[in-house]
Amino acid sequence: xxxxxxxxxxxxxxxxxxxxxxxxxxxxxxxxxxxxxxxxxxxxxxxxxxxxxxxxxxxxxxxxxxxxxxxxxxxxxxxxxxxxxxxxxxxxxxxxxxxxxxxxxxxxxxxxxxxxxxxxxxxxxxxxxxxxxxxxxxxxxxxxxxxxxxxxxxxxxxxxxxxxxxxxxxxxxxxxxxxxxxxxxxxxxxxxxxxxxxxxxxxxxxxxxxxxxxxxxxxxxxxxxxxxxxxxxxxxxxxxxxxxx
Amino acid sequence: xxxxxxxxxxxxxxxxxxxxxxxxxxxxxxxxxxxxxxxxxxxxxxxxxxxxxxxxxxxxxxxxxxxxxxxxxxxxxxxxxxxxxxxxxxxxxxxxxxxxxxxxxxxxxxxxxxxxxxxxxxxxxxxxxxxxxxxxxxxxxxxxxxxxxxxxxxxxxxxxxxxxxxxxxxxxxxxxxxxx
Numbered sequence: 001x002x003x004x005x006x007x008x009x010x011x012x013x014x015x016x017x018x019x020x021x022x023x024x025x026x027x028x029x030x031x032x033x034x035x036x037x038x039x040x041x042x043x044x045x046x047x048x049x050x051x052x053x054x055x056x057x058x059x060x061x062x063x064x065x066x067x068x069x070x071x072x073x074x075x076x077x078x079x080x081x082x083x084x085x086x087x088x089x090x091x092x093x094x095x096x097x098x099x100x101x102x103x104x105x106x107x108x109x110x111x112x113x114x115x116x117x118x119x120x121x122x123x124x125x126x127x128x129x130x131x132x133x134x135x136x137x138x139x140x141x142x143x144x145x146x147x148x149x150x151x152x153x154x155x156x157x158x159x160x161x162x163x164x165x166x167x168x169x170x171x172x173x174x175x176x177x178x179x180x181x182x183x184x185x186x187x188x189x190x191x192x193x194x195x196x197x198x199x200x201x202x203x204x205x206x207x208x209x210x211x212x213x214x215x216x217x218x219x220x221x222x223x224x225x226x227x228x229x230x231x232x233x234x235x236x237x238x239x240x241x242x243x244x245x
Numbered sequence: 246x247x248x249x250x251x252x253x254x255x256x257x258x259x260x261x262x263x264x265x266x267x268x269x270x271x272x273x274x275x276x277x278x279x280x281x282x283x284x285x286x287x288x289x290x291x292x293x294x295x296x297x298x299x300x301x302x303x304x305x306x307x308x309x310x311x312x313x314x315x316x317x318x319x320x321x322x323x324x325x326x327x328x329x330x331x332x333x334x335x336x337x338x339x340x341x342x343x344x345x346x347x348x349x350x351x352x353x354x355x356x357x358x359x360x361x362x363x364x365x366x367x368x369x370x371x372x373x374x375x376x377x378x379x380x381x382x383x384x385x386x387x388x389x390x391x392x393x394x395x396x397x398x399x400x401x402x403x404x405x406x407x408x409x410x411x412x413x414x415x416x417x418x419x420x421x422x423x424x425x
Contacts, residue, residue, distance in 0.1 A: 108338060108401055114402065118402065121262075
């Protein structure tokens with residue numbers, strides 16, 4: 001972290017912020033211009049720009065400016081207490097917390113890591129084909145279960161049922177429709193009863209409607225050959241048609 | 246079984262297993278030889294392998310025992326193994342550190358600490374088997390809580406979570422490094 005040298009303070013910048021927040025230092029006596037100047041010099045002195053440091057600086061300086069501008073603005077009488085509560089989250093402390101995390105991460109890195117520093121049977125073997133991961137049952141969790149499920153679902157492709165229009169698909173309606181379409185002289189083909197394109201549900205409903213009509217002896221169904229077209233005739237005419245042929 | 250033989254059998258069990266072998270497992274295999282005997286055999290084995298002319302060492306990780314190559318021979322092992330496993334990114338490492346030290350954590354808590362979205366990184370850690378969902382937090386939205394896995398302990402050579410180095414240890418490591 002960049003060190004700053006100011007009147008009344010010398011040390012790392014984040015330290016400065018913490019002290020100001022704790023009211024150990026008076027913000028009005030701190031020159032922000034001096035800080036920025038020193039920081040720019042510091043950046044120039046560095047061979048490469050460290051984005052992390054530059055970012056930290058921006059955050060801290062912004063907090064300092066916020067505090068300072070607030071102090072410089074005249075306060076309204078009844079605002080005093082509220083203003084205290086509305087203070088932004090303590091970025092200085094957040095940074096310290098984050099610093100700890102970075103150190104914890106370094107701490108993990110300093111361990112003897114399997115596959116980097118130490119090896120055991122099978123670790124780091126090159127696998128050419130995609131590994132079939134065998135999960136330790138004790139390590140299995142919801143994530144694995146959910147992933148397995150969603151992968152399976154993805155493999156299934158879109159569900160045909162999604163095409164179905166929810167309304168109007170009732171066997172009784174279909175029966176009415178067939179009755180209407182039936183003509184005394186002419187037969188209907190099964191295909192004519194279906195909209196195009198049709199869904200599986202429509203196919204089933206139409207078929208059920210036909211079966212029901214057959215049971216009620218309203219129609220007769222003829223199939224001239226195996227797998228051939230299904231022809232539908234009104235029952236009474238049909239008997240006649242049969243005799244004629 | 247003769248006492249010397251017990252040590253040899255324990256050595257076999259640890260050597261041939263792919264995962265760290267627990268003392269309980271060894272007891273099971275050895276028809277419930279008293280735990281103390283096994284502990285002692287392990288101790289003596291570990292001592293023998295500590296010798297400087299050995300390349301392996303017996304370590305206690307993730308609640309079991311395992312033979313591992315000594316860290317000083319890593320360069321040779323690296324050459325042998327060729328393609329190394331993909332490294333963890335800095336973001337992944339920091340996220341893992343947060344989860345390891347403060348578990349169980351929900352995503353929002355992790356994001357508050359790191360200040361950035363953690364979705365991708367968490368997914369990556371889950372894929373690598375280093376963290377897992379340990380439950381749902383009883384707050385509105387019931388978010389997932391994340392914790393570390395046994396694989397995490399194995400990868401970082403930890404006996405259990407309590408053997409995670411403390412930040413105070415870290416201060417010491419740093420100050421020693423400065424003195425050197």
